[in-house]
Amino acid sequence: MNKVFLSLTLLFFVFKNLNAQNQKIARQGQVSFFSYTSVENIEAVNNQALSIIDLKENKIAISMLMRAFVFKKDLMYQHFNESYVESDLYPKANFEGEILNLNREEKIQTKIIKGRLDIHGVSKEIEIKTKIENVKDNFILSGDFNVKVNDFDIQIPPILASNIAKTITIKFKFQYEPYEE
Amino acid sequence: MKNNYKFIFLIMFIASSINAQNLLEKLDKEFNVEEIDEIATFKTTRIGLSHSIETRKKGALQLSLYFRYWDTNAPSGQNFLADKVSTRYGLDYAFTDNFTLGIGYTNYDKLVDGYFKYQLLKQTKDSNKRWFSLTLVQTISHQELTSTIYDVYESATTSENSYAFVTQALFARKFNPNLSLQITPSFIYRNKNNENDDPTSQFAIGIGGRHRLSKHTSFVSEYNYVLNSIDSIETYNTFMVGVNWEVRNFIFQFHLTNARSFAEDLFLTKTTNNFNFRDPNLHFGFNTTYVIQTKRRK
Numbered sequence: 112m113n114k115v116f117l118s119l120t121l122l123f124f125v126f127k128n129l130n131a132q133n134q135k136i137a138r139q140g141q142v143s144f145f146s147y148t149s150v151e152n153i154e155a156v157n158n159q160a161l162s163i164i165d166l167k168e169n170k171i172a173i174s175m176l177m178r179a180f181v182f183k184k185d186l187m188y189q190h191f192n193e194s195y196v197e198s199d200l201y202p203k204a205n206f207e208g209e210i211l212n213l214n215r216e217e218k219i220q221t222k223i224i225k226g227r228l229d230i231h232g233v234s235k236e237i238e239i240k241t242k243i244e245n246v247k248d249n250f251i252l253s254g255d256f257n258v259k260v261n262d263f264d265i266q267i268p269p270i271l272a273s274n275i276a277k278t279i280t281i282k283f284k285f286q287y288e289p290y291e292e
Numbered sequence: 293m294k295n296n297y298k299f300i301f302l303i304m305f306i307a308s309s310i311n312a313q314n315l316l317e318k319l320d321k322e323f324n325v326e327e328i329d330e331i332a333t334f335k336t337t338r339i340g341l342s343h344s345i346e347t348r349k350k351g352a353l354q355l356s357l358y359f360r361y362w363d364t365n366a367p368s369g370q371n372f373l374a375d376k377v378s379t380r381y382g383l384d385y386a387f388t389d390n391f392t393l394g395i396g397y398t399n400y401d402k403l404v405d406g407y408f409k410y411q412l413l414k415q416t417k418d419s420n421k422r423w424f425s426l427t428l429v430q431t432i433s434h435q436e437l438t439s440t441i442y443d444v445y446e447s448a449t450t451s452e453n454s455y456a457f458v459t460q461a462l463f464a465r466k467f468n469p470n471l472s473l474q475i476t477p478s479f480i481y482r483n484k485n486n487e488n489d490d491p492t493s494q495f496a497i498g499i500g501g502r503h504r505l506s507k508h509t510s511f512v513s514e515y516n517y518v519l520n521s522i523d524s525i526e527t528y529n530t531f532m533v534g535v536n537w538e539v540r541n542f543i544f545q546f547h548l549t550n551a552r553s554f555a556e557d558l559f560l561t562k563t564t565n566n567f568n569f570r571d572p573n574l575h576f577g578f579n580t581t582y583v584i585q586t587k588r589r590k
Contacts, residue, residue, distance in 0.1 A: 114299070136322065138322070161319045161322050161323065162319070163315050163318055163319055165315060170315060171315075172315035172316045172318075172319055173319075174316060174319040174320065174323075176323070178328055183585060184352075184541075184583075184585040185348055185349035185352055185583075185585065186352075186538075186540070186541055186583050186585075188331075189331055189332045189335060190538070190540075192331060192332070193331070193332045193335070193469070193507075194507035194508055195507075197469075199469045200469075205316060207315070207316055266507070268507070268508060268539075270539060271539065271540060274540060
């Protein structure tokens with residue numbers, strides 16, 4: 112009886128400590144992407160990206176709805192969702208990774224996040240250089256990186272090859288607050 | 293005693309690892325489940341002949357050129373490709389996301405037409421909240437009909453204004469990413485007829501659909517059935533098959549149809565030839581539309 116009781120209390124403490132201080136959530140993360148060509152510039156912003164970071168394990172997860180990307184032109188929005196990323200089949204883009212060598216106490220640091228990016232049903236390992244700011248133990252993560260459209264099996268018809276850049280710049284900014292389940 | 297410690301460590305290890313793997317699953321729970329409207333039911337604002345339920349977003353201006361080519365009964369013609377061509381020049385502007393106003397001029401029929409289009413309901417995706425999309429269209433068209441009375445001594449030409457009003461309710465549903473269908477009941481009212489007993493109010497019901505062939509092209513078809521057709525001349529119901537191609541800001545529509553006019557009141561009720569492959573009944577239509585976004589939608 113004593114053994115069971117002891118292990119149960121240990122379990123209780125383990126669960127309690129693991130959460131509130133160590134997991135942070137960002138509910139209105141901003142993710143935007145840009146495609147610059149000599150013919151046309153395309154850009155879109157998603158202000159509803161979600162992200163959780165676990166500061167004990169230094170892990171991060173990001174998820175966003177492809178439909179939430181806002182374009183200035185309506186036809187671009189329709190083409191993006193219907194023909195390019197096919198958001199009917201792949202409604203979300205996800206990222207799961209690890210923050211390397213995170214120092215929880217430092218005010219501003221630039222560290223590399225290494226993980227798997229999932230878009231259009233294709234997963235790719237990438238490393239993102241991220242600026243991590245610590246404001247009273249609430250974190251702000253921001254940065255930008257490039258991806259190749261081809262890597263994610265997104266097909267661009269040859270007639271539009273000069274309108275859509277082969278490499279797209281993605282910028283992100285997440286502001287975290289404590290996460291209670 | 294040693295066993296105890298091992299057991300405790302095992303429990304702690306399991307507890308900590310279970311928590312760390314569920315980050316993405318936790319995110320999944322955080323998404324608020326709000327209803328998302330279905331987009332791109334048709335991708336074009338006309339199926340081919342009739343309007344589709346789509347309206348452009350606020351500030352979108354559509355410039356359109358519609359062509360219809362057909363041959364006449366003449367035994368030998370020297371015209372290149374086709375004997376007759378009818379062109380409609382059109383302009384559509386979206387005042388809000390749901391309300392569009394359009395005007396157009398057809399040179400062959402010498403007809404000016406204008407329409408208001410309001411999207412009342414949008415189908416929701418993945419839920420049974422709204423099963424279909426509903427758009428209301430009101431078309432007004434004006435033609436100047438000239439008639440000449442030949443008398444022994446002199447001939448008098450009179451011209452009168454002929455107006456026609458067409459009210460349509462478009463019901464459409466996107467069944468899956470590849471197939472959308474639309475039903476179009478219409479009410480046509482003409483202010484005068486050419487001194488005969490034709491009904492001035494007519495009802496028609498149309499059915500149209502779009503099947504996606506590839507990411508940017510789709511196959512469309514449409515059939516319009518008139519419930520009370522006019523008696524003075526023989527008319528037929530209109531049928532259309534075609535292909536739509538969307539590229540960036542351009543939309544191209546190619547179709548075969550037996551309708552000669554672009555205005556709803558004319559092509560629904562006054563199409564005088566049937567759809568078959570005998571000359572001169574095969575009419576070829578080509579529509580081009582260019583969409584310009586005029587202001588920032590913020």
